Amino acid sequence: MLFSYILFVLVIVSGIAYVQDHFFAGPKRKKALEARLESNSNITAEEKKKILEKTGIVGELASMFWVLLVVFVFRAFIYEPFRIPSGSMLPTLQPGDFIAVEKWSYGIRNPLTNEVWIDTGRPERGEIAVFLYPEDESTCYIKRIVGLPGDTVIYKDKELFIKEKDSDTVKPVARHVVGKVTAEGIGFVDNYDVYEEKLGEIDHHMMVNQNSVDLTSYYYKQSGGSDGEWVVPEDCYFAMGDNRDNSKDSRFWGFVPNRDLIGRTVGIWLSFDFERSPD
Incomplete structure (x- = not known):
């Protein structure tokens, strides 16, 4: 049961990070990309990817949310x-x-x-x-x-x-x-x-x-x-x-x-x- 508690906490924490990234950090990255394109339309695909890439601990946790949620549901109910x-x-x-x-x-x-x-x-x-x-x-x-x-x-x-x-x-x-x-x-x-x-x-x-x-x-x-x-x-x-x-x-x-x-x-x-x- 201890592992279930740990997994549940990870799902909650990563879910909060996902919401923060989806509604706040993500739109900021898109605006940053739009501003960069206005000033220089010749940026490479690699540069675009880097601008839109999730960063920091919050970004990493947000990236893990769906995987952790699927694992938790599968172990808990299936x-x-x-x-x-x-x-x-x-x-x-x-x-x-x-x-x-x-x-x-x-x-x-x-x-x-x-x-x-x-x-x-x-x-x-x-x-x-x-x-x-x-x-x-x-x-x-x-x-x-x-x-x-x-x-x-x-x-x-x-x-x-x-x-x-x-x-x-x-x-x-x-x-x-x-x-x-x-x-x-x-x-x-x-x-x-x-x-x-x-x-x-x-x-x-x-x-x-x-x-x-x-x-x-x-x-x-x-x-x-x-x-x-x-x-x-x-x-x-x-x-x-x-x-x-x-x-x-x-x-x-x-x-x-x-x-x-x-x-x-x-x-x-x-x-x-x-x-x-x-x-």
Whole structure:
């Protein structure tokens, strides 16, 4: 959000400079050119260009106005680029990937406060969303939407279960093993099972380390709930990383309020994982 504030200030400052140049400095330059032509009609095109050229800090800022305005509007209301900082969304998103986030998917929002101006839609189960981290709203997080308002989400023995709103049936999320991944670190080797999982209408890959430490004792404890079980409040969502044993997500800090949503991830526009398949 800090960059949005900086960009907004630059747009305002350059806009003031543009108005000053357009209505005051610009006409003066034109008059200067006319006076020069009256005294000497043989001036070169280069001399004309120099007389009409914007100068000084105000002139430079005025020249930047339209570019800054277009960038601000594009980032605020259409698409915004984000960089993946960690491996919490492996194997779907790699650390260092640059993703495109569709800003209007979850509402047309105030680019400075994130307040919803026009409600254009809500997250669907399985979508990858970018949102303000509820415990530090100066930070953006990216996770997959698992639970919708009114759902009961259960994560037990590394398996995900969901009881949808207005349903009496708890169902395991459909998944099957499609491969294995080995991650080597300094002095250790971790082995992961890679699953294809279906959340709503979305099929995606996620991975689990069957030998990782049980972190249930660190889970967010909802009032009146059991360990590893959460009822999603109205106007909130439950989000998880695809790297289930290396993701700080709703299991640990709770729910994502609608007011903190930024947008829906629609694709990777730059990746340095050259072995990744086009899918």
